[in-house]
Amino acid sequence: MPEQLTVVTPENIELRFQMAGLYSRGQAQFYDFFYQVVACVLLHVSPLYIGFGGYGYSGIYAAYSIIVYFLLFWCYYPIFELYFDGQTPGKRKLGLRVVMADGGRVGFAASLARNIIRIVDFLPVCFLLGMASILFSERHQRLGDLAAGTIVIRDAEDLTKAPGGGKPDEH
Amino acid sequence: MNTDPATTNGFSDCLALIESADPASRRKGVAQLERFHEPRALRVALSLSNDPDESVRETAAEVVATLRRAGVSAEKPGKAKPARQVATDTLLSSPEVMDEVFFLWRRNRKNIIKAWLLADLPQILICISMFATRNLLGNGPVSSSSADAVLTVIFLVVCFFGRPFAWMLTGRAIMAAFPDRPSQTVAKRPMSALEYIGLTQMNLVAQLPLVGGAALLYYAPPFEPVLFFVVYLLFFLAYHSYTCTLMPRQLIANADVFVVFRALFRDGFACWTFQRTLYMSFLWMMVMLYFAIIVSGIYLIELLNFHNPGYIFVAIVTLADTLVDTFWMGWQLTVARLLPGDVLRQRSA
Numbered sequence: 001m002p003e004q005l006t007v008v009t010p011e012n013i014e015l016r017f018q019m020a021g022l023y024s025r026g027q028a029q030f031y032d033f034f035y036q037v038v039a040c041v042l043l044h045v046s047p048l049y050i051g052f053g054g055y056g057y058s059g060i061y062a063a064y065s066i067i068v069y070f071l072l073f074w075c076y077y078p079i080f081e082l083y084f085d086g087q088t089p090g091k092r093k094l095g096l097r098v099v100m101a102d103g104g105r106v107g108f109a110a111s112l113a114r115n116i117i118r119i120v121d122f123l124p125v126c127f128l129l130g131m132a133s134i135l136f137s138e139r140h141q142r143l144g145d146l147a148a149g150t151i152v153i154r155d156a157e158d159l160t161k162a163p164g165g166g167k168p169d170e171h
Numbered sequence: 172m173n174t175d176p177a178t179t180n181g182f183s184d185c186l187a188l189i190e191s192a193d194p195a196s197r198r199k200g201v202a203q204l205e206r207f208h209e210p211r212a213l214r215v216a217l218s219l220s221n222d223p224d225e226s227v228r229e230t231a232a233e234v235v236a237t238l239r240r241a242g243v244s245a246e247k248p249g250k251a252k253p254a255r256q257v258a259t260d261t262l263l264s265s266p267e268v269m270d271e272v273f274f275l276w277r278r279n280r281k282n283i284i285k286a287w288l289l290a291d292l293p294q295i296l297i298c299i300s301m302f303a304t305r306n307l308l309g310n311g312p313v314s315s316s317s318a319d320a321v322l323t324v325i326f327l328v329v330c331f332f333g334r335p336f337a338w339m340l341t342g343r344a345i346m347a348a349f350p351d352r353p354s355q356t357v358a359k360r361p362m363s364a365l366e367y368i369g370l371t372q373m374n375l376v377a378q379l380p381l382v383g384g385a386a387l388l389y390y391a392p393p394f395e396p397v398l399f400f401v402v403y404l405l406f407f408l409a410y411h412s413y414t415c416t417l418m419p420r421q422l423i424a425n426a427d428v429f430v431v432f433r434a435l436f437r438d439g440f441a442c443w444t445f446q447r448t449l450y451m452s453f454l455w456m457m458v459m460l461y462f463a464i465i466v467s468g469i470y471l472i473e474l475l476n477f478h479n480p481g482y483i484f485v486a487i488v489t490l491a492d493t494l495v496d497t498f499w500m501g502w503q504l505t506v507a508r509l510l511p512g513d514v515l516r517q518r519s520a
Contacts (some may be wrong), residue, residue: 003274016233021270023452026459029520094266125470126463135277 005139005151007103017153019140020096022131025152029127031090036072065107077115082108096157101139106150114144145156182207186215194224198483201230205237213238265452268509272501279348286344290337293329294493297322301486322485330378334418335370337496342422345501349508359424370493372428373421381407412450419500419507449509453502457495466489 007015044065082089086098086106098106098114105146121130121142139151185207188200201219204212216238219231274282288295339362347358384403391400413435420431468487 022273023269024266
C-alpha cells in the first residue's frame with residue numbers, strides 16, 4: 001500500500017498525495033545527474049566546434065567553463081522545478097513532482113533553499129545523510145525539503161480507470 | 172446515521188446518505204464508502220465517478236483509488252484476478268515496489284531495528300572487533316592466515332546458521348508492517364525449533380551453491396580465473412534471482428521444505444520472469460546503497476589513516492551488508508507476496 005499524505009485545505013477539502021519513496025527519488029537523482037554530466041560535456045566541447053576553440057585553454061574558455069559548471073550545478077534543479085511545475089527531467093521520467101508541504105506549487109525561495117541544502121544532504125558522500133533523513137522524517141523529506149517545507153510526491157494518475165489500461169469494471 | 176462498516180446496516184445507511192437530495196450528505200456518504208473494503212463499495216464509487224455533482228465525482232474518484240490500492244476489485248469472486256495481478260496492478264511499477272520496501276521499513280521501524288540489532292548482532296560485533304583489532308591482525312600477534320581462518324568460520328556460521336534466526340526475528344517484524352491479516356498472523360505466530368530447522372534447510376539450498384562457487388573462485392578456480400568469474404557471475408544472477416524468494420516463502424508458509432520447493436518449481440519460468448523484472452530494480456538499489464556506504468568507508472579509511480586497510484575494507488563491506496539487511500529482507504518478502512504461489516495463499520490464509 002503506497003503511503004499517502006492528506007492535506008486539508010482551509011476550504012475543508014481533503015487533498016491526498018502519494019508520497020515518493022527513497023528508491024524512486026534516488027533513481028530520479030541518478031537520471032538528473034546523468035543529464036547534467038551529458039549537458040556539461042556538450043557545453044564544454046561545443047565551443048571548440050563553433051570557432052571558440054581558437055582560444056584553447058585561455059582565460060576566456062576557463063571562465064566560460066566555470067560559468068557552465070556553476071549554472072549546471074546550481075541552476076539546473078531550481079530552473080526545472082520552477083518552470084516545469086516541480087519536475088526535473090529525472091523526476092518527470094519517474095513521475096515525481098516537488099510541491100510545497102501544503103500541496104501548493106513550489107516557489108522560488110523554497111526551490112532555492114532545497115537545492116542549496118542538497119550539498120548538506122550529500123554528506124558524507126553519496127547522499128547518505130539525505131537518505132537517512134528520508135527514511136526517518138515523517139513526510140519522507142531530505143534535509144533540503146525540511147528546510148524549504150517541500151515534499152516529493154508521485155504524480156496523480158487516473159485510478160478510476162481499470163488496472164492495465166482497460167475499461168472500468170462493469171457494474 | 173450509522174455508517175460503521177462493522178455493522179450490518181452500515182452500508183445501507185451509507186447508500187441512504189448518497190441517495191439523499193442534500194449535496195453535503197451525498198459527499199459525506201461517498202467519502203464513507205472508502206471504509207468498506209468490499210467490491211460493492213467499489214462498484215458504487217465507480218458509478219458515482221460520472222455523477223453530475225463535481226465534488227461527488229472527485230470524492231468518488233479518490234474512493235476508487237483508495238479501494239483499488241487496498242486490493243478491492245469490483246469483479247465477481249469467481250472471476251477474481253490472481254493475487255499477483257491484483258498486487259502488480261496496485262503497485263504499478265518496479266520503482267513503486269522498491270519504494271514500498273522503504274515504506275514498510277518506516278511503518279514498523281522500531282521493531283524492525285530492534286529485531287535487526289538482535290539478529291545481526293554477530294555481524295555487528297565482527298565489524299566492531301575488526302575495527303578494534305585492526306593493528307593486531309596480519310602484522311601483529313595474530314597471523315594473517317589464522318585471522319582468515321577465524322573470519323571464514325565466523326562467516327560460515329553466520330551465513331548458514333545465523334540467517335535463519337535473522338529471518339525468524341527480522342522477517343517477522345517486516346511482516347508485521349504489512350497491513351493485511353495473513354501477514355499479521357505470520358508476524359504473531361510463535362517461534363519454534365521446527366521453523367528454525369525449516370529455514371536452515373531452505374537457507375542451505377539458497378546459499379550453498381553461491382558460497383561454494385565463491386570459495387571455488389577464490390581458492391581454486393577450475394579453469395581460467397577471469398572466465399570462471401564471468402561464469403560464476405552469470406550463475407549467481409540466475410540462481411539468486413530464481414531462489415531469492417525461498418526464505419520468505421518458507422517463513423510465510425512454515426510448511427515442509429519440499430512443499431515450498433514444489434511451489435517454486437511449479438511456478439517455474441513465469442515466476443522467474445516476474446522476479447527478474449523486479450530483480451533489476453533491486454540490483455539498482457543495492458548498487459546505490461552499497462556504493463554510498465562503501466565509498467563513505469573508503470573516505471573514512473583515508474581520513475583516519477587506518478593501518479591494515481584490507482581488513483578495514485572487509486569490515487566496511489560487512490557493515491554495509493548488515494545495514495542493508497532489513498531492506499533486502501523487505502524486498503524479498505514484498506516480492507514473495509506478489510507471487511502466485513499456492514503455498515503462500517493456502518498456508519498464510
